[in-house]
Every structure is written in C-alpha cells, then in structure tokens.
Amino acid sequence: MEKKTDTGCHLSVHGHFYQPPREDPFTGHIPREPSAAPYANWNERITAECYAPNARVGNFERISFNVGGTLARWLDQHDPGTYQEIIGADRVHRDAYGTGNGIAQSVHHTILPLARRRDKICQVHWGIASFEHRFGRRPEGMWLPEMGVDYETLEILAAAGLRFTIVSDEQVYPRSSAGNWEAAGGPYRVSLPNGDSIAVFVRDRVLSNSLSFGMPALAQVDQWLGDQLTGQRHQNGLRIVATDGETFGHHHRHGVEVLRRILSGCESHGCALTTLPVYLDQHPPQSEIKVVENTTWSCSHGLDRWLVGCPCTSGDSRWKGALRRALDNLAGDLDRVYSCEAQQLGFKPWPLRDRYIDVVLGKVSGEKFLNGNGLGHLMSAETQRLLGLLEAQLYRQRMYTSCTFFFDDLDRYEPRYAIGNAIHAVALTRDATGEELSHGFRRDLSVARSVKSGLTGADILDEIVSRARIAARPGPPRRTDQGP
Numbered sequence: 001m002e003k004k005t006d007t008g009c010h011l012s013v014h015g016h017f018y019q020p021p022r023e024d025p026f027t028g029h030i031p032r033e034p035s036a037a038p039y040a041n042w043n044e045r046i047t048a049e050c051y052a053p054n055a056r057v058g059n060f061e062r063i064s065f066n067v068g069g070t071l072a073r074w075l076d077q078h079d080p081g082t083y084q085e086i087i088g089a090d091r092v093h094r095d096a097y098g099t100g101n102g103i104a105q106s107v108h109h110t111i112l113p114l115a116r117r118r119d120k121i122c123q124v125h126w127g128i129a130s131f132e133h134r135f136g137r138r139p140e141g142m143w144l145p146e147m148g149v150d151y152e153t154l155e156i157l158a159a160a161g162l163r164f165t166i167v168s169d170e171q172v173y174p175r176s177s178a179g180n181w182e183a184a185g186g187p188y189r190v191s192l193p194n195g196d197s198i199a200v201f202v203r204d205r206v207l208s209n210s211l212s213f214g215m216p217a218l219a220q221v222d223q224w225l226g227d228q229l230t231g232q233r234h235q236n237g238l239r240i241v242a243t244d245g246e247t248f249g250h251h252h253r254h255g256v257e258v259l260r261r262i263l264s265g266c267e268s269h270g271c272a273l274t275t276l277p278v279y280l281d282q283h284p285p286q287s288e289i290k291v292v293e294n295t296t297w298s299c300s301h302g303l304d305r306w307l308v309g310c311p312c313t314s315g316d317s318r319w320k321g322a323l324r325r326a327l328d329n330l331a332g333d334l335d336r337v338y339s340c341e342a343q344q345l346g347f348k349p350w351p352l353r354d355r356y357i358d359v360v361l362g363k364v365s366g367e368k369f370l371n372g373n374g375l376g377h378l379m380s381a382e383t384q385r386l387l388g389l390l391e392a393q394l395y396r397q398r399m400y401t402s403c404t405f406f407f408d409d410l411d412r413y414e415p416r417y418a419i420g421n422a423i424h425a426v427a428l429t430r431d432a433t434g435e436e437l438s439h440g441f442r443r444d445l446s447v448a449r450s451v452k453s454g455l456t457g458a459d460i461l462d463e464i465v466s467r468a469r470i471a472a473r474p475g476p477p478r479r480t481d482q483g484p
C-alpha cells in the first residue's frame with residue numbers, strides 16, 4: 001500500500017460488517033436458528049464463512065471497515081480470537097500509516113434521517129464510545145446505516161469531531177460523469193447549514209455492485225481488475241468499492257479469496273491500493289458536492305422502505321407505517337416519563353443519556369455513574385428509579401434498528417426483536433415508576449398486521465409477553481450482556 005502522495009489511480013475497498021441483533025432481549029441469548037445449520041445460529045455461521053477467514057488471510061489490514069456494535073459485542077464474547085485479529089488489523093494499519101483503518105458506526109443501525117435530533121446525537125455518541133472502547137482510540141470516520149443521510153446528521157458527525165463519512169454516487173450532486181473521473185470517489189467537502197463542513201467519500205455504485213451481485217470467479221479476477229481499472233478515464237483519482245463485508249465469504253463463498261486477490265493484484269494494473277483514512281490525509285477535499293437528503297444506498301424511494309413501505313419489498317407493507325407509529329408513540333411516552341424524572345431530580349436528561357453508554361459498555365457501575373455525574377446525593381429509591389429509566393432508554397434505542405423494517409413481513413424475527421425490546425423498556429419503566437405504558441402500545445400494534453400469518457402486532461406482543469413470563473425470574477428484567 002502506498003505511503004506517499006500520488007495523483008494516479010487509487011482503489012479502496014470498504015467493508016460494512018454487520019449483523020442484525022439476534023439476542024432475545026429478555027435473556028441476552030440467541031435462540032437456536034435451524035436455518036443456519038450445521039451452526040447453532042447465523043452469527044456462528046457467518047463468522048465461519050466470512051469474519052474468521054477474512055481475518056486469517058489479512059484482508060482486514062488492507063481495507064477500511066466498520067464492525068457494527070452489536071456484532072462486535074457478539075464476536076468479543078463468542079469468537080475472541082477473530083475479534084482480536086480484527087482489532088489488531090486496525091493497530092497494524094495505524095503502526096504502518098499513522099492512522100487506523102477501522103471507522104465507527106452509529107450504534108444501533110438506526111435510519112438516522114428518521115430519528116429526532118436528540119436520538120441522532122445519542123446514536124452517534126454511543127457509536128463513538130463503543131468504537132473507543134473496542135479500538136482504544138478516537139474514530140475518524142463514521143458509517144451511516146444504509147448510508148441514510150441528511151444534513152442534520154452530518155452536522156452532528158462534524159460536531160462530534162468526525163472527519164468523514166461515505167455515501168453512494170446516486171446520493172450526491174453534481175454527480176460524477178464520464179468526463180469527471182479524476183475525482184470520482186472524492187473526498188469532497190460538504191458544507192453544512194450551520195457553517196461547519198465534513199469530508200464525504202463517494203462509493204462507485206457500479207463497481208461495488210459488480211462484486212456484490214456479480215462477483216467474478218477466481219480465474220477471472222485478473223481480467224476483472226483489468227476491465228475495471230485500466231483505460232483512459234480511470235487513470236486518476238480514487239475509486240471506492242463499499243459494500244456489506246459479508247459479500248466476501250458469506251454471500252459469495254469464494255469472496256474471501258477474490259478480495260485477497262483484488263487487494264494484492266490491483267497494483268499490477270497500475271492502481272495503488274489505499275484506505276479511506278490514509279487517502280484523506282494525503283488528499284484533502286479540493287471540491288465541493290451536495291448530498292441528496294433523505295436517501296440511502298438500499299432503497300431508491302427515499303426512506304420509504306423503513307417508513308411506509310415501497311416496492312423494494314414485495315406484498316402489502318402497510319404494517320411498516322403502523323409499527324413505526326406504535327414505536328414512535330411509545331418512545332414519546334418513555335421520553336416523557338424519563339424527562340419528568342429529570343425535571344424532578346434537576347438534571348439535563350439527554351446529555352446524561354448520552355453518557356450512559358459507559359454503563360452499557362460495563363465500564364462503570366450504575367451507582368458510580370450517577371456519582372460521577374453529580375447525582376451521588378440521591379436517595380436509594382431515587383437512584384434505583386433513575387437507573388431503571390436510563391436502562392429503559394437503552395431498549396428504547398434498540399427498538400429502532402433498521403432491520404425491523406427492512407424485510408417484507410411483520411411476522412419475522414426482526415420486527416419481533418423491536419417489539420421485544422419495546423416490551424422490555426415498558427417493563428423497566430413499570431418497575432421503576434409504576435407507570436403502565438403497555439396498553440397504548442398494544443392498541444397501536446393491533447393496527448399492524450402480517451400478510452403472511454395474519455397475526456397483528458398485538459398478537460405478537462402477547463406471544464412475547466407470555467413466553468417472557470414462562471422464563472421470568474424474580475425481580476425486574478436485567479440485561480445479561482455488556483455492550484450496546
């Protein structure tokens with residue numbers, strides 16, 4: 001990989017490594033997933049097919065990457081060897097180039113343009129804290145879930161000290177054209193409404209998709225490199241492949257070796273391999289672009305896939321809007337109860353919630369956390385009540401993971417995960433304050449209906465609650481894991 005500044009052709013690959021959270025919110029354990037056989041669940045299977053072999057052959061050292069917080073937590077607990085190899089890859093890169101190649105991700109994979117401002121701030125802050133906890137340094141960049149972008153999110157990234165993010169070429173303008181390949185991947189400067197600015201890399205959608213959806217056979221990799229990287233219009237500037245990391249090994253079994261050969265073979269085609277943080281150091285933004293707000297890389301209908309449904313998923317997707325309304329109404333109730341408590345006890349609710357990630361990560365106990373935040377004087381009952389409400393805010397954040405709305409039907413484990421986390425937040429609030437929020441939530445959920453099974457969201461809620469009762473232990477439900 002090159003160290004010096006150079007204006008020739010450059011290639012960078014960014015892998016977004018992520019799994020939807022699979023844990024039962026009441027036990028912290030992943031139920032057995034028969035479809036992942038011979039492995040116990042999909043996390044184990046994808047680790048064996050993708051994360052472990054990519055780490056073993058050194059691919060993580062040569063790409064830039066982000067590992068979602070929920071996946072990082074699982075790897076740390078279940079395959080510490082692979083986890084350490086991935087963390088170590090960032091360290092190797094830092095030793096060689098003065099900057100690491102891992103970047104952060106907003107923590108729960110929420111579609112940020114659909115979140116209110118204080119939740120965007122929380123997601124970004126928790127993502128930075130999770131990254132620091134795992135990689136032992138401040139992140140320089142942040143991956144936006146589904147590349148969902150709006151200017152408010154970019155302002156929050158810049159205010160948090162992040163230098164860059166990545167979007168897809170259909171999300172910016174002026175768009176790259178055949179006559180403007182010199183600067184195709186950027187980085188570009190994006191001026192923000194508050195007067196700040198941030199660097200934005202632009203992935204090459206066609207190039208990225210040619211790996212994601214048409215990965216060459218091993219014998220064709222050299223020809224693929226020649227076709228993609230040579231020719232007049234590709235002589236200068238940066239070309240970025242950015243895609244799901246699982247493309248390499250899980251979606252395409254031979255993808256680990258294809259990636260290894262691309263990374264080691266591109267230089268023989270006159271194209272220097274680089275990573276995004278290194279390239280940004282060497283090539284500060286020279287020109288400016290604008291982003292198309294409320295767009296993503298995985299839906300051509302704005303944010304509809306996660307909001308009201310769109311042709312990206314088949315069938316009747318009215319459940320999406322109904323479920324989102326139920327979650328939003330519940331979130332409003334949870335926030336009202338927490339804010340009232342803050343007012344009574346005299347603290348600012350949202351900055352305290354932002355800092356609560358230290359408890360979530362297991363860095364400090366709840367009591368010590370309150371002590372360190374000027375709340376050591378509280379009576380024991382007040383302390384327990386406040387810690388219960390802060391914990392409820394964790395589950396309230398988790399219920400907005402984008403996977404909930406990504407697929408075609410309500411009666412799948414992803415929407416069940418959201419409803420399960422919501423129930424957990426309701427239970428914690430009930431235990432802390434005696435306030436019962438489940439009736440309104442259940443009523444709202446009754447509007448959402450699965451086309452496939454006919455179950456409503458309320459039916460699913462009842463199922464989850466009765467199963468949780470069977471497994472219930474005395475006392476309030478407690479988190480059994482450490483991590484976001």
Ligand SMILES: [Zn+2]
Pocket residue numbers: 298299300301302304305310311312313
């Ligand atoms: Zn769509």
